[in-house]
Amino acid sequence: MFKYDKKLPYPVDIKKKDLKMAKYILTQFGGSNGELGAALRYFSQKFSMPTEEGKALLNDIATEELGHNEMICTMVNQLVSGASLKELENAGLASQYTEHGYGIYPTDSNGVPFTVSYFASVGDPIANLVEDMAAEQKAKVTYEHLIDLASDEDVIQPLLFLRQREIVHFNRFKELYEKYLSQGY
Amino acid sequence: MLFELNDKDVYDIDLDYFNLNKNDIKNYNFINNNYDNMYDYNKLSSYENKKNNIDVENGYYLGNMFVDSYNPYKNYKPKRVNAYSEQQKMLLRIYELDFMLNDLNLYLDVNPKDNRVFEMFKKCSKELDMLKKKYYEKYQVLELCYDTKNRYTWLDNPWPWDGGYYV
Numbered sequence: 001m002f003k004y005d006k007k008l009p010y011p012v013d014i015k016k017k018d019l020k021m022a023k024y025i026l027t028q029f030g031g032s033n034g035e036l037g038a039a040l041r042y043f044s045q046k047f048s049m050p051t052e053e054g055k056a057l058l059n060d061i062a063t064e065e066l067g068h069n070e071m072i073c074t075m076v077n078q079l080v081s082g083a084s085l086k087e088l089e090n091a092g093l094a095s096q097y098t099e100h101g102y103g104i105y106p107t108d109s110n111g112v113p114f115t116v117s118y119f120a121s122v123g124d125p126i127a128n129l130v131e132d133m134a135a136e137q138k139a140k141v142t143y144e145h146l147i148d149l150a151s152d153e154d155v156i157q158p159l160l161f162l163r164q165r166e167i168v169h170f171n172r173f174k175e176l177y178e179k180y181l182s183q184g185y
Numbered sequence: 186m187l188f189e190l191n192d193k194d195v196y197d198i199d200l201d202y203f204n205l206n207k208n209d210i211k212n213y214n215f216i217n218n219n220y221d222n223m224y225d226y227n228k229l230s231s232y233e234n235k236k237n238n239i240d241v242e243n244g245y246y247l248g249n250m251f252v253d254s255y256n257p258y259k260n261y262k263p264k265r266v267n268a269y270s271e272q273q274k275m276l277l278r279i280y281e282l283d284f285m286l287n288d289l290n291l292y293l294d295v296n297p298k299d300n301r302v303f304e305m306f307k308k309c310s311k312e313l314d315m316l317k318k319k320y321y322e323k324y325q326v327l328e329l330c331y332d333t334k335n336r337y338t339w340l341d342n343p344w345p346w347d348g349g350y351y352v
Contacts, residue, residue: 006327006345007276009284010248011266013348056294064287074346144258153264160263164248167256168288175295 002063009067010161014078014154019091022079023109024149028162029072030106030114033138039065041119041135048123050185057176061169068162073104075158125185129177133170140166239289239305245281250288275320279327282313 028034042062049055080093080102088097095111106114120131143163150156244250246263268277289306293299317327325341326332332339343349 003328005283006325006339007280007283008345009280009287010245011277011280012346015348053295053297057291060287060291060294064291070345074348077346078348147258147261156261157264157266160258160261161246161248163258164256164263167254168249168251168291171251171254172291172295179295 002066008071008074009064010071010158012071012074012078012154012158014075014152016152016154017081017083017087018079018152018155019083019087019093021150021152021155022076023091023093023096024146025072025079025155025159026076027108028139028142028146029069029076029104031108031112031142032118033135033142034106034108034114034118035065035068035072035139036106036114037116037118038062038135038139039069040116041121042132044119044121045128045132048121048125048128050125050180051183053176053179054125057172061172064165064169068165071158071162075155076104079155125180126177129173129180132173133177136166136170136173140170239302241285244288245284250285251292272320272324275316275324279313279316279320282309282316285309286313 029036031037039062042058042065046055046058046062049058080088083091083102085094085097088094096105096107099105099111108114119135120128122128140163143159143166147156147159147163150159238253239250240247240252241250244252246265247255248263249255266277266280268274286306286309289302289309292302293306296302318331321327321331326338329339
């Protein structure tokens with residue numbers, strides 16, 4: 001089961017409205033390389049991990065990713081806070097407003113809704129872990145694109161933190177992958 | 186008294202726990218607020234705890250406790266988070282310790298026999314536990330099961346996405 005901690009993994013306190021940035025960052029919630037896909041990917045794959053190490057790692061990273069989802073949604077929420085309809089329109093968010101108002105909904109930056117076809121779970125630890133490593137690399141690159149686009153330190157710092165987590169997760173998956181290879185999986 | 190820590194000790198306890206060099210710590214402990222400078226990751230090599238390859242003070246801000254695998258992006262440098270009030274300082278310390286626990290947890294999942302890291306994990310866990318209980322008693326409950334005082338407070342603002350208060 002899961003228990004909720006009433007806090008974020010890393011503080012998010014964005015004071016400056018930036019609708020374009022909100023639109024870009026939203027993809028790390030509902031996009032193909034986003035945190036929602038990551039959480040569901042590892043959560044689904046943990047059931048077919050063959051050893052204690054694998055069960056624990058997939059379970060614990062999936063859990064951490066859920067916290068990252070909350071961070072991303074918090075960033076988007078704060079970035080659009082207090083925006084007028086005119087401002088939403090100018091930022092290309094009018095269609096988003098039509099469907100979701102000021103609510104948060106998992107789509108990518110282009111408004112394409114989240115789909116579980118962004119990830120796989122094939123019941124084989126090696127195949128799954130190779131996907132997981134690739135997923136962490138792609139998420140890392142996406143964070144780099146977002147950091148390139150950002151100008152506000154309040155936005156950049158949480159993005160740097162989240163980018164670094166992708167690197168750590170990649171390293172852990174790689175360790176497990178190499179362990180499994182040597183064990184003949 | 187359920188909680189053995191007094192106010193003064195809350196920010197000092199980590200020194201003993203992690204056997205850090207006290208002079209190093211003085212420059213960036215949680216009482217001082219000299220966090221304005223960008224964090225300089227080149228300074229890592231001078232830290233006492235480098236021998237563990239785990240950076241207890243800066244790992245949180247790097248997003249990675251294992252400094253050898255820290256990977257910077259371009260010239261961007263992680264900054265320390267500002268905390269002003271005692272409440273914010275305590276909360277930030279909870280953030281830091283919770284992060285450390287999580288990062289050591291992932292490492293131990295794959296390297297369960299690394300006793301050096303497991304010892305750090307236990308110390309971190311103990312300090313976090315004490316600090317959380319103290320914080321919940323004094324300020325705000327962050328875990329439902331601790332909401333056992335006079336009034337039901339779990340639903341109280343702020344929630345994490347409200348910003349501002351959350352340092």
